[in-house]
Amino acid sequence: MNNGPTLPIRRVAIDTWRENVVFLHRDCPVVRASGFQALAKVRVQANGKSLIAVLNVVDDDCICAPRELGLSEDAFERLGTEEGEQARIEQAEPAPSIAALHRKIAGERLGHEDLHAIVQDIAAARYSRIELAAFVVATNQFELDRDEVLNLTEAMIACGQRIDWQREVGAGPVVDKHCIGGIPGNRTSMVVVPIVAAHGMLCPKTSSRAITSPAGTADTMEVLAEVELPLERLKEIVRATHGCLAWGGTADLSPADDILISVERPLAIDSPGQMVASILSKKVSAGATHLVLDIPVGPTAKVRNMPAAQRLKRLFEYVAARLGLELDAVITDGRQPIGRGIGPVLEARDVMQVLSNDPEAPQDLRQKALRLAGRVIEFDPDVRGGDGYRIARNILESGRALAKMNAIIDAQGRRAEPLSAGKLGFDVTAPADGTVIGVDNHRLARIARLSGAPQVRGAGIDLMVKLADEVRAGQTLYRVHAQFDADLEFARRMVASGCGFTLGAADQVPRDYATSPADAK
């Protein structure tokens, strides 16, 4: 069977970002003989392993010689062989699930086996980036029905690692808290986890780094402590402190989702079905049994109005129930950023102010974190419904939350020298007197990213006023921080085309539909 041609492997040091790419020279006899075309899919076999890759044709011997088989960094690692080893190459059959992908593109509903086959192929890197984009768009358009979302979620869980906290927790709940994203500065997890852990519940929080936002929880926590921790270290920390705030990327919890995100991010597609499957697969794989979910709603949030928020909530609830995950989805005010800082260092400062009961602490972050912590605490069978908020506030005000946070930071590895905000900056001021009637989450996130966040930890935005505040002409709305001239210039240009704040009359402030007064206390 296997008498195709072989070529020695060469590692081509190009990061193709989760896509397997094979580089062959245009004069390679295999290219000439078999008529491989650029973007053709090929199967490479070596050392008893095989992978599917996309072909790029090279015209420079320095990158890949005519009788070599070049592999991108991703492909080289995946094949796990040595340079110089002989590899066999042939035209690839389409991945087994491509027929199902085409049925989805044609608008059909997919069943359990189809979705499992697709997710397996994705996790095994058998889809090209074009095929991934097709899947993302097709499932976005013909919206997945709730059983398809359930199947997709189960398939994602099935192909990843799953953390078992049995030894750490026994039969008790493993609690978690997650936000669907889209609100800059929304670092409630870093307040909720220490409160809940101080209450004695197991809260092993794994977070992502920023994908399109100026900071993820992992980026912000990294300002204070190590976050890239091997699973065994993580388990020790959780045994010792009941909590952690770590990066989840080391655990390979949902490899198919990680690959899909590499396409969803540049396309800016985040459909309800994909969101639910992505979040719930990672939470179940991370071992959570109880989850409080934060769904912010607002004109520039991911969810724009209450009916959409309710639909999304019901979809989360349906899938979670069938996965045996206890879910409490909370619709929150997403009209503007939470806290003052946007960017890792500035957000970490806000969090520590709240935990320290600093009178300067941003009250919106404090209130929201207490509300969510209260909901998590009410997963405790010994806590009466409605008592959670009060318990959370007591833990915070007593200093026990701060002590717990310090214990977690020390356990993960405290950063030796504190980071500070970027040394460059400029103020953005109000052009006229008026009331703040709009704060654009997207625009502020983009400005903060252009200023350098999250890679430049001290870059970002510091908000001086919020929705409904009255301002005078020339008063500072926010300050942009940066570390490098070029970044400052990028941010300045973006501000020039729109600063993200709208001023108007006091009666034009949009209502907060999400937070009922009863919720806050």
Added chain:
Amino acid sequence: MNNGPTLPIRRVAIDTWRENVVFLHRDCPVVRASGFQALAKVRVQANGKSLIAVLNVVDDDCICAPRELGLSEDAFERLGTEEGEQARIEQAEPAPSIAALHRKIAGERLGHEDLHAIVQDIAAARYSRIELAAFVVATNQFELDRDEVLNLTEAMIACGQRIDWQREVGAGPVVDKHCIGGIPGNRTSMVVVPIVAAHGMLCPKTSSRAITSPAGTADTMEVLAEVELPLERLKEIVRATHGCLAWGGTADLSPADDILISVERPLAIDSPGQMVASILSKKVSAGATHLVLDIPVGPTAKVRNMPAAQRLKRLFEYVAARLGLELDAVITDGRQPIGRGIGPVLEARDVMQVLSNDPEAPQDLRQKALRLAGRVIEFDPDVRGGDGYRIARNILESGRALAKMNAIIDAQGRRAEPLSAGKLGFDVTAPADGTVIGVDNHRLARIARLSGAPQVRGAGIDLMVKLADEVRAGQTLYRVHAQFDADLEFARRMVASGCGFTLGAADQVPRDYATSPADAK
């Protein structure tokens, strides 16, 4: 404004197949400072020009040093600068039409301006491959309505070159003949063009090379003559002979379509709207005023049944009418390949047999070509409806078609040495007695491609029997030709998993719904 960082340009000799790629070293100060991520879109400016590209991160100084800006072959050519020239790089704003793309993804109907903006961005290579895939899938799913198809076609015409045959033809018609594809061996153009040109009509046929098939008309004509001809040469040839059979790729007739095809091909998506826009934009840009369109229908053709063929015909007619293009769409028998040969050399042999009135010539190819040529000839205002077929047959039988073909071949540049069929091969035989009741176009095309066609001109398939033929066990169904051992082995494996022929009882032969008896005479 333009005080972003600059770096010297380096050409990275990788063929990224119509996608602009920028390579930056992971230690490049711009990457570090601005937090560019792999797959981020960047704008590169040099020499008064600019382009949008996708970023790949490199870890090897030999490909691109930390203080260099690497450009893929496509990007380097597009920017048209020299190596070493300083280029400015910054984060790219999304292409102007991305908002419209997202509205299409969300299922909205797009208007004239939206589609023009999208096509302009595509033609200017401002879309990443992921965005192209999103457009292709979105327009495939929410099927474009006929005005959207019209707008898309017009936009594609607007951004390409347009050939004017005024000087060659005066006020007379410029005729053309095109097939929507999907039927191996369907080389009627190479019979139709000489017949029609011999009748005195101007028929400057430009064709594509094979995209997913084992041979395009340009590939097959290239067996006999030069096909890559500059526009001025083409015009001389058409002035002298009234016809040509050239490759259309040199003329840049529909650059947006060429780019979209680079994504449609690996996705195997060919939706009606995209097909109509692709074909009609190229025909109008090539200067055709009258077009006969071949729509084959059959169980393994692109169009599976008569209702679908009728819908597609109406869509072609609607758009053509609004473009001022006279269209005669003919639904034909697409149940099996046309002629005997599949692959450039074998198809060229079939064509020359028909033109030479060789008694061995495949009669199905002869009949179909005469039928289509007759329809083209009826565009002649001096020809009575129904007389076209007879006129075409007279031209063929008199030898005038062959003489015209030889004149065209000589004008384009006759190939010095004739090519022959691949020297390697094997026979595929009937496993039992029976009647041929199914011939799978897809499977035979794949086998022919694996055998090396179209790159290996002599590779392909030679059919010995066709639909409704009775065969005995062990009788040869077809012969596979190849030039290289590896190709032969690929083809053999594909045959082993299904040879493309189904045998059964005489009454199981599928009916030909497309060809009415009146049509054939």
